[in-house]
Amino acid sequence: MDELVLLEYPAPGVARLRLNRPQALNALNLEMRRQLARHFHAVAEQRDIRVVVLCGAGRAFAAGADLAELADCGSIELMQRQVHKLWQAIADCPQPVIAAVTGYALGGGCELAMHADIIVAAESAQFGQPEVKVGVMPGAGGTQRLLRAVGKFRALKLLLTGERIGAAEALAMGLVSEVAADEALETRALELAMQIAALPPLAVAQIKEVVLAGADAPLATALMLERKAYQLLFASRDQKEGMRAFLEKRAAVFLGE
Ligand code: CO8
Numbered sequence: 001m002d003e004l005v006l007l008e009y010p011a012p013g014v015a016r017l018r019l020n021r022p023q024a025l026n027a028l029n030l031e032m033r034r035q036l037a038r039h040f041h042a043v044a045e046q047r048d049i050r051v052v053v054l055c056g057a058g059r060a061f062a063a064g065a066d067l068a069e070l071a072d073c074g075s076i077e078l079m080q081r082q083v084h085k086l087w088q089a090i091a092d093c094p095q096p097v098i099a100a101v102t103g104y105a106l107g108g109g110c111e112l113a114m115h116a117d118i119i120v121a122a123e124s125a126q127f128g129q130p131e132v133k134v135g136v137m138p139g140a141g142g143t144q145r146l147l148r149a150v151g152k153f154r155a156l157k158l159l160l161t162g163e164r165i166g167a168a169e170a171l172a173m174g175l176v177s178e179v180a181a182d183e184a185l186e187t188r189a190l191e192l193a194m195q196i197a198a199l200p201p202l203a204v205a206q207i208k209e210v211v212l213a214g215a216d217a218p219l220a221t222a223l224m225l226e227r228k229a230y231q232l233l234f235a236s237r238d239q240k241e242g243m244r245a246f247l248e249k250r251a252a253v254f255l256g257e
Pocket of ligand 1: 023024025027028063064065066067068104106107108109111130131134137138139140
């Protein structure tokens with residue numbers, strides 16, 4: 001079977017998952033999503049992996065769901081595929097996920113990028129939710145994650161027109177974290193990954209979990225989640241090491257314990 005998702009280890013503590021169907025602009029077919037989910041499940045179990053970078057190959061991050069596979073699909077078949085479980089594997093990844101987006105991130109491709117925690121876009125990247133143009137709507141979180149990222153009026157403009165936007169506009173509206181020159185994209189994403197991979201992983205994981213869970217909870221509940229996680233981290237060796245190293249004016253050595 002073709003490897004539609006390649007697993008690479010570009011630096012200590014960093015796993016890179018590369019969508020590998022460039023001839024179809026990395027259109028996400030079912031097998032590709034199964035492979036993605038398998039990789040994310042595996043990575044979640046690996047304590048030595050601290051950060052995941054998700055990137056494309058060729059001239060796209062991903063141009064959406066595979067339309068050839070969907071064109072004749074019926075509702076019941078779609079329901080029985082339970083594809084949401086495959087996406088959930090990505091959403092549940094405890095380690096930070098950095099999407100490095102080059103070229104097209106459209107439809108399911110944009111939704112995939114929005115599963116990440118940080119999005120670095122190449123100057124040439126283009127984002128959009130063009131599902132409406134083919135008679136459907138986003139089905140992998142596009143209506144909800146986009147709304148939460150950029151607000152109602154910008155989300156609905158993108159969703160209702162299906163129009164594409166460039167990296168600068170995506171940055172201005174808060175859909176991406178930063179923009180890098182095309183040729184520097186992967187290096188920059190890796191730099192960020194290495195920076196985070198060197199930090200205490202328990203603190204990193206708690207920050208991710210609390211931000212994501214808290215974003216959809218009432219403020220008082222979210223603040224309580226934050227307080228509990230903050231207090232919990234004082235049980236870690238890395239907290240003792242981090243604070244002592246600061247006071248002793250030396251570099252901390254974090255063990256993830
Ligand atoms: N599905 C299948 N094949 C695709 C897709 C796609 N989404 N996008 C591109 N391809 C294929 C083309 O068919 C073509 O194949 P071939 O060479 O065999 O003809 C090859 O990739 C190159 O594409 P183009 O020749 O079209 O390249 P262009 O540079 O002319 O155009 C575009 C690039 C603008 C990206 C154009 O390909 C395009 O508009 N693609 C479709 C974009 C789209 O509508 N995406 C949304 C799909 S719907 C969706 O994502 C629903 C999500 C719901 C849940 C999520 C599930 C994953």
